[in-house]
Amino acid sequence: MxxxxxxxxxxxxxxxxxxxxxxxxxxxxxxxxxxxxxxxxxxxxxxxxxxxxxxxxxxxxxxxxxxxxxxxxxxxxxxxxxxxxxxxxxxxxxxxxxxxxxxxxxxxxxxxxxxxxxxxxxxxxxxxxxxxxxxxxxxxxxxxxxxxxxxxxxxxxxxxxxxxxxxxxxxxxxxxxxxxxxxxxxxxxxxxxxxxxxxxxxxxxxxxxxxxxxxxxxxxxxxxxxxxxxxxxxxxxxxxxxxxxxxxxxxxxxxxxxxxxxxxxxxxxxxxxxTAFAADREAGPLPDRVHVLGAGTAAAGVIARLEAAGVGVSVGPVSSGDAAAETAHSLGVKTVETEPFARPSSAELESVESLIRAAGTAVLADFVVGAGTQSLLDPLDETDSLVLVETRPFADRNFAGGEARERYERYRERGLEVPGSRVLEAVSTVGSDRSRSRSSPPADSAESPDD
CATH class of the missing domain: 3.40.50.300 (P-loop containing nucleotide triphosphate hydrolases)
Incomplete structure (x- = not known):
């Protein structure tokens, strides 16, 4: 029945x-x-x-x-x-x-x-x-x-x-x-x-x-x-x-x-x-890889937006339990994770330096500079494509003194500082600028009109 x-x-x-x-x-x-x-x-x-x-x-x-x-x-x-x-x-x-x-x-x-x-x-x-x-x-x-x-x-x-x-x-x-x-x-x-x-x-x-x-x-x-x-x-x-x-x-x-x-x-x-994001209609071609240095919700938001757009993302160093670490884990993003309140080990720092150089584009999202992370400024000095996303003043995140402050100011001058909602547009822009600079011949190599 x-x-x-x-x-x-x-x-x-x-x-x-x-x-x-x-x-x-x-x-x-x-x-x-x-x-x-x-x-x-x-x-x-x-x-x-x-x-x-x-x-x-x-x-x-x-x-x-x-x-x-x-x-x-x-x-x-x-x-x-x-x-x-x-x-x-x-x-x-x-x-x-x-x-x-x-x-x-x-x-x-x-x-x-x-x-x-x-x-x-x-x-x-x-x-x-x-x-x-x-x-x-x-x-x-x-x-x-x-x-x-x-x-x-x-x-x-x-x-x-x-x-x-x-x-x-x-x-x-x-x-x-x-x-x-x-x-x-x-x-x-x-x-x-x-x-x-x-x-x-x-x-x-x-x-x-x-x-x-x-x-x-x-x-x-x-x-x-x-x-x-x-x-x-x-x-x-x-x-x-x-x-x-x-x-x-x-x-x-x-x-x-x-x-x-x-x-x-x-x-x-x-x-x-x-979590859906509005399409960034200003963004052009995106880089294949981006490394994110930072912590908290600023870094977590950047990771989520890049991942949603299909960009290969790596993150670190970041403390276990931090919002950025949790977001990265949930998305399967490669992460260099450290113990809370502990300095990164030499091996962890070497891993991060390798990821920064391999990516070519770095996003600093409320990045905290201290005695344990100051050495990471060296590969950043060599990075052509930099984007800064800041929700807190650098003075509140700088524990490495005047030299770190001066170097960070240089990053601001040659990078792009944007809100997290525009990070896709920013990484696209700095990536395009890097490509143009590499493809353009040096000024002194151009033929003069008298040659």
Missing amino acids: TSADRGSGADRDPAREADLEPASISIANCSLSFGDLEVLEDISLTIEPGEFVGFVGPNGAGKTTLLRLISGALEPDSGSIEVDGTDVHGLSSRASSRLVSVVPQDTTLSFSFPVRDVVEMGRHPHRSRFSSATPDDRAAVERALERTRTAELADRPIDEVSGGQRQRVVLARAIAQETPVMLLDEPTASLDVNHQVETLELVRELVEGGRTVVAAIHDLELAARYCDRLVLLADGQVAADGPPSSVLTREALADSFDANAVVTPSPVTGTETV
Whole structure:
């Protein structure tokens, strides 16, 4: 017996929620066009019972359209969709509504019924058209109101609650529907941060209770945090499919979103966080390699921007636990790391000097000069391409005296000092200047007009 065949279960204890048997979703070779516009092309997916799958992708990628195909609201031009082994497009509206509940992105309602009546509409697929609510129906409605923290709104007209409250009411309606599959289209779009988290925590509870959930989610970090699996859609096709860590990569985001971004694990949740940067339209060709000397958030930001742009980055010396070290580790950047409050060893200094010379371009990002790092000024003296990113005065970072101050001032004179947001433009500029200086012949070697 499939989920679509199950009735209201009048012999069930009304105080207890229905036991939902997880249902699978099978999408086979589905395509859909609106006129000449091809929206989805040959989509094939299998969503396992009890799985929480997030559809992510840029606007217009087909996320909402695919959800509507699964719900049965749209029929594909080709291919098929089965829920719990049943073709949803071969079912009546009432039968499909016992399989699949939907929380739409637009929760605007054109009537002024009380909130409790709106939630009770989720029970209509479980009873005949003109029958009254059963004890099961009333119990399901009260449970849904409690779970979504909307019980205090139950007697208020739906058009007198806020947009965020209305979103939770519509979620309560879907919960009261007690279907094995729930579809949500941007379920957190109109909610504040607290209610976003509350909503997705609740959805996770529903998954643990037996539901299969598919949601289109625009917030990539929330999707990574709560979904078991992500499906990245782009141009109407599946661009990537798998665990969040394998889908949310710098390369995938660049290809699908045209985004310059880095992906790092959150130190709190352990899930992926995405930091996107605006494209630096002033930047020309970028160097292959850049070495970063510095510490703290200034250096961490520089590392992230360079890595997101595809530049080969090395870092050091930097203390373990510093923000720059943590960022470098999360991005897999080559790092020369030292013990906190300890001077770099001779071997560590030699390694850094080698990296500076090999890179040819160096970024000083709040670089601290002390007795242990003063020797690194020697390879910097020989470096043609220098960029300085400073958030603190050099006087606060100089522990090596007047000579270090004089040399640092010379770096300022021949390098470029920019805010961290413009580091790509800066490394491009100093790299171009170096290339031009190397390709131009010395002035005294040019032929004079008299020769």
